[in-house]
Amino acid sequence: MAGWFGSQSYTVATMTVTSTPSPDLAFTNLAYCSPSDLQSFAVPGSRLFLVNVGDAFVLSISPHESIRSKYIALNAIHRRLAKVSNGDTVSVSRFVPPENFNLALLRVELEFVKKGTKNEQVDAVHLANQLRKRFVNQVMTAGQKVTFEYHGNNYIFTINQAQLEGQETSIVPERGMISNDTYFIFEAQNSSGIKIVNQREAASSSIFRQKEFNLQSLGIGGLSAEFADIFRRAFASRVFPPHVTNKLGIKHVKGMLLYGPPGTGKTLMARQIGKMLNGKEPKIINGPEVLSKFVGETEKNVRDLFADAENDQRTCGDESDLHVIIFDEIDAICKSRGSTRDGTGVHDSIVNQLLTKIDGVESLNNVLLIGMTNRKDLLDEALLRPGRLEVQVEISLPDENGRLQILQIHTNKMKENSFLAPDVNLQELAARTKNYSGAELEGVVKSAVSFALNRQVSMDDLTKPVDEENIKVTMDDFLSALLEIVPAFGASTDDLERCRLNGMVYCGDRHKHIYQRAMLLVEQVKVSKGSPLVTCLLEGSSGSGKTALAATVGIDSDFPYVKIVSAESMIGLHESTKCAQIVKVFEDAYKSPLSIIILDDIERLLEYVAIGPRFSNLISQTLLVLLKRLPPKGKKLLVLGTTSEVGFLDSVGICDAFSVTYHLPSLKTDDAKKVLEQLNVFAEEDISEAAEALSDMPIKKLYMLIEMAAQGEQGGAAEAIFSGREKIKLAHFYDCLQDVIRFSLHPLCHQTKAVKWQGHTPFLKTWWLKPHLMIGWLVILSFFLLISMVVYVACLFLVAMEVVSLNKTMGFSRMVLDGSSSIQDQVSSELKILCKGFKFIWTRFRFS
Template structure:
């Protein structure tokens, strides 16, 4: 690269042109060599526009003082001059300038619209960084500094926004449409909107999309966020669009900026990721990231001081610069840890209440500041103090749902694009199919599926390397296959998904027999569920009841859970509650949580297996848990989303006395077995286990025929005992065991 000797600009006219000058012959030689015109040159990593000047000596380059200072160039040493080819991203549509007069002005206001015309005329093709440029206006000289540390090249369509920094703003006012909006620096926001529009345009495949001025849509997949387009658009519309308005409109209509928003929803849906991305797209101060428990301190008053420290920088800058201060972003994770409802804690310290009071005062107290935005994240919005959720504080509450099919496709594309780019993604893998196979999966769980599939591919590559006796396997052989994802889906289950096969097998310990006469009942319930799913009805309830246990009610419910097609299934039984909850209050909380989880998915099935045991009902003295009963009954009367509840009970008349049966729209009595089908049932059971059954005479099965109610449980238990240790069931043994079974 040629070496040039730096020189000072010789005249005021040269200094104010905001470019470097080269000898005409040097300039022509460089243009001919690199085929770039206008010519841009790079000095110590800083790019400048170059112009030819006959008066400039050969092998020398002229720079003004600001240029030498910004590029750290000394007049005592030579410097390499490299031609620079501008990239498309270097040309900017928007530049924000801080404008400062070099001396006292004979006027106290300037029209920013006229400044726009002069800036285009004087700065076109110039490169702007965060170093001062010279701008002449109304025969006065100003230093204008771009508020961007990256290279920007001015074009004839560049839109300028001007602001006068404090304290110069006391003596100079800007008017017109090119005044920078106070508080937020919106170049990043505008660039973000442009990127989303380009992304949506590419996905439309050239088809004209319907437009609606009242609706605002964003496609944020390019940010690495999937399944949250609508929520992100709502956040942008409520929190950021007002900050893009001209300041005169904001002042004229006394608009209040949003100071807080809460993201809430199930774990793993992307709340923290969205908050981080908001910090990236905003041209704001470095976000302050803090977790709720980190605020707490063992010493009295320290927790409140930690809250004050979060807002200290924003308050200090607002006092110094007023509306010209930059936006300060505070991101608080696990917000419910410090913002619980005041008075709800049982401790005697009052620290929790004091923290809430301090946060209330800082967000919307006596001193109001518009240069701060607090983003909180929580899984339990219901625990937060109500005063925090009013307008002026966390006034925007956005629920981040589990992603739908389109959202899951976006998330899979985000996590697999690095493999697609390296041709390490099997073409047989269909993203649409993976999205179909992962209903009710959160974003974190989808990432877990991809990581699990990746581990299988890594293991396969390691085995291949071992087969080659230590030789390196080519990277071209590394590939994610469809079978990797199939195995990963079996390994990573959705937290809001179906109950696993082990739980159903536990309920159907002795199997499920089609010949037991339950097929019509199952078909009836399936038809009812399908009717609810295809109608506007939100809640469907079914009660399977009998006057004795063992008639197969739980087994029928488990069979429906397997075959109904609903992905979210929760079993609530007394046995499960005993393992999870020791007290009545804990049982109530477990029941409420199951219903709350069901409300978070599009459709859900909850099975209350053995309602009498769940409420701890005993017929002697009519004893039961009133607390559990009064918790459960309201949940059975009104649902959210689309919810099917199937209950089972062997104490129908007892539940009727407690008004439990009134909560179930469809009630089905499950009878004992048809005695004429016993031989057929036994035959089916034996065939399923490769056990021989010769059939029985009526006299040998008299004990079964004489019993008033024959339950499926008693029948199957007798068969298990009769077949124990042999390959044949003798009718006499079967009858003997049945006689002693209830």
């Protein structure tokens, strides 16, 4: 203890603890002893008497006639700190202070002795003068509690910091002696009911409960940059006293918005900020809780949130406490005005009420509104202007260093309790968990722990005791957990693998060239600073391997976000819903630093039908906009599209939206031969002949044909053929080829060995004989025949009507019985009328 506690060692004695002689003496912060024992604690060369009690704290000691020898009187707080009771013994020794022991700064926290005492305002300057006079030459230790009386109330102050003169940071334990120059900084918890005023000289750092911020200790990882931005913009001005900000002519920030993908820590950060601030207890409101079924009740709920802040500012002015209001899912109630059609206008009224409270005529300066949302685009623009939620911080997906911090936070207790195996490499896990959010990383840790615990549980006997010593979370547990917990904004590897079930085989130089070109585009997106958006279209006949190639590029790119958009996931959806899903995929891609989007079968997305032709113009315009829209700053995107109808896409202008277009051809004879050699399902002497028959066939149809032929003539031969024990017979292969080809009418198809795929090419090029076109012609012909019959019947009906009409109007129909004409004359007259009617009808029909 030499050099700090004293200049030399002193004899340690044992004394019996007793209470202070009277209650008033308890407020002096002195220890009392018998006059005969006082000289044992005299400081040489001074009139001070100091006692070191149990090496916990140092007190000034005074004599009292009522104290017996070998006894020391301590008040209740002293006994509590020394962890002794009346009648216990405690070790004591004389304390001699070293040189330069005067305190320059003493930071203390005030509270009432009795909880629940009414609110009191304490003048910092006056109280500091009182404490300096009362406790001068007394030694204070960090963490020590001192009780005193001030203006009729009993207080306790706890020493949070004791700094010596000429010393930037105190040595632990912090200890020093109060002098007439010691400067006091007072703090008080909001719940204490004590309001400190007139502390102008000191910075208002009491706005924070902690003096140092370790975000990892608060459970926040990977958000250091975001927190630094929040502190600079929202809290830096509040650290300084009000008179400084008044001289600067600035107002405090009243609101901030935390936005970003789900699970990134927005709510966690808002709650921790609320806990760190030394103001009123934060009010945490979930957005929908504000709504009410009664008219006007929703607006009243909003006003009630600010009622305490209004009363506090009305009473205390600039000295009022900070009121923190946290809105979770603020987009639920603060939608853009005019966007909802509920007929009540409640959402518009909420926004109006909130704006008047934050930045109205009687705006509050003691309130901080923190909003959180996943959909910033839904919020009313007026809320985002300066003076409202002006500090907008994006809480994005953590980078590798941030993921490492998050994993360290969630595995810290495992490591402390020796449950984490030595082979666990958190750095490697952080590198492998690209685009994982904080919540998903927590899920990975939980899943890994479940694997470790499951090894200690016997399903046959659940009553078997658990061996805690053998519980170890290993690296294999974490790797298994990564297979279970898939990031929402990660690469959908399973979906991509389903696009290439047969893997990738070498299909010739053209396919290899296109793959290499696509990978160069991937590299361009990674390193280029001038092209954050690159688009590529892969076109070719159906089954030529476009989707498989695009999926392979996505997998080999090692991009953290790879998503495939196909029509199979949008079956039965309306156009607007399809557009919303496509837009969401692009919006999610903008949240990742590197992303790939695969638009598979674009003509199917557009609902293209050749007869008509028909397609969705709404989806077409959506794709045109998205293919040309640049991602946000710092984000890069590669879009790969596939199509079998490049002519149609060119006619609607989508081809022009892609930066580059590559054509994937069908397999030529040499390409088919290379594929068959890799599959190793034919005898060597049959490969060339089989490859010649497969010329101009798409790779997907080739695989289907090989699968059919590998079953054998009687079935059950597939395992032997694919294992290499047997080979596909060429005759059976030709039979299967005849089934795969659409028409088997050509004479060459009935020849066993002479049949060649190219032999069908001229026949298939007689386009008018193709089944789907023949059916189309029959449908069109039937339609015209039906129209002709309808016109014919309509003409007959018009003829009859015109005849009757003319007969009546012209008065030529006469009865034979009236004797005015003969039957022959009547018939002749009617025939003349009929001829005139036909002539009249023809004239009208011709001119119409």
